Amino acid sequence: MEFEKNDITLKNGIQIDERLKHIAFIMDGNGRWAKRKGLPRELGHRQGAAAFSNIAKYCEKIGIKYVTVYAFSTENWKRPKKEIDAILKLLDNYLDQRYNDRVSVRFIGDVSVFDDRLKNKISAVEKETSGRELVLNIALNYGSRAELVNVCNRLLKEGKNEICESDISSRLYTGDCPDPDLIVRTGGDIRLSNFMLWQAAYSELYFTDTLWPDMTSEEVDKAIADFYSRKRRFGGLDKQVSENP
Ligand code: IPE
Ligand code: IPE
Numbered sequence: 624m625e626f627e628k629n630d631i632t633l634k635n636g637i638q639i640d641e642r643l644k645h646i647a648f649i650m651d652g653n654g655r656w657a658k659r660k661g662l663p664r665e666l667g668h669r670q671g672a673a674a675f676s677n678i679a680k681y682c683e684k685i686g687i688k689y690v691t692v693y694a695f696s697t698e699n700w701k702r703p704k705k706e707i708d709a710i711l712k713l714l715d716n717y718l719d720q721r722y723n724d725r726v727s728v729r730f731i732g733d734v735s736v737f738d739d740r741l742k743n744k745i746s747a748v749e750k751e752t753s754g755r756e757l758v759l760n761i762a763l764n765y766g767s768r769a770e771l772v773n774v775c776n777r778l779l780k781e782g783k784n785e786i787c788e789s790d791i792s793s794r795l796y797t798g799d800c801p802d803p804d805l806i807v808r809t810g811g812d813i814r815l816s817n818f819m820l821w822q823a824a825y826s827e828l829y830f831t832d833t834l835w836p837d838m839t840s841e842e843v844d845k846a847i848a849d850f851y852s853r854k855r856r857f858g859g860l861d862k863q864v865s866e867n868p
């Protein structure tokens with residue numbers, strides 16, 4: 624898809640351009656946020672869901688074409704049932720809201736494991752919002768290794784005996800979505816936790832100690848400013864270096 628010129632300038636003076644098409648968020652730190660306040664973890668997730676709504680709206684406002692959020696991983700099933708149920712209930716409520724007319728909501732991950740009621744709601748939202756100018760990917764029961772195994776199994780079923788990179792990337796859950804330019808992880812841990820291992824090959828990574836429920840638009844602006852201060856070489860040389868050997 625063509626990048627439509629976006630004339631939005633952030634409060635910090637940064638102008639967003641075609642270099643920043645896709646931001647992905649690893650929304651971590653809900654449990655610790657609750658613990659610090661002496662609250663049950665479930666309330667951390669509730670506050671995290673509110674932060675997600677705010678940040679998603681902010682990214683829409685500043686015209687980020689693709690936004691992905693890591694909401695629930697294939698490994699998060701290890702958590703107590705009570706916590707998992709609370710997270711899925713929040714998702715269920717989210718599916719009932721009215722969506723911004725500019726945004727296509729898509730789910731990435733293996734949603735086949737959910738009950739029919741939730742699956743039907745997910746596909747109804749995807750259908751209702753399809754074909755819009757901005758994309759919000761919600762990674763649910765998502766794990767990058769499971770995603771790659773799924774791709775391999777599909778390729779085997781298709782009978783391929785030789786493949787190229789695009790055979791893999793086009794069959795990922797992210798499909799035609801460009802790779803994330805910037806991955807932001809809140810909560811202070813410096814790792815990807817099985818998130819977009821293929822797609823993150825050349826992503827810029829930004830880590831912050833801010834816990835996800837405390838995430839603000841100012842911090843998003845800070846991450847974007849940091850992104851624009853980086854030199855992305857993709858294995859090549861800086862422009863001025865390659866032009867003046
Ligand atoms: C992220 O917050 C949300 C999910 C993984 C579902 P956590 O629940 O992992 O919060 P911490 O890392 O325990 O603080
Ligand atoms: C990553 O957070 C997954 C999500 C944000 C959904 P985790 O809390 O599950 O990651 P680890 O266990 O600290 O690596």
Ligand code: MG
Pocket residue numbers: 651652653810
């Ligand atoms: Mg965590």
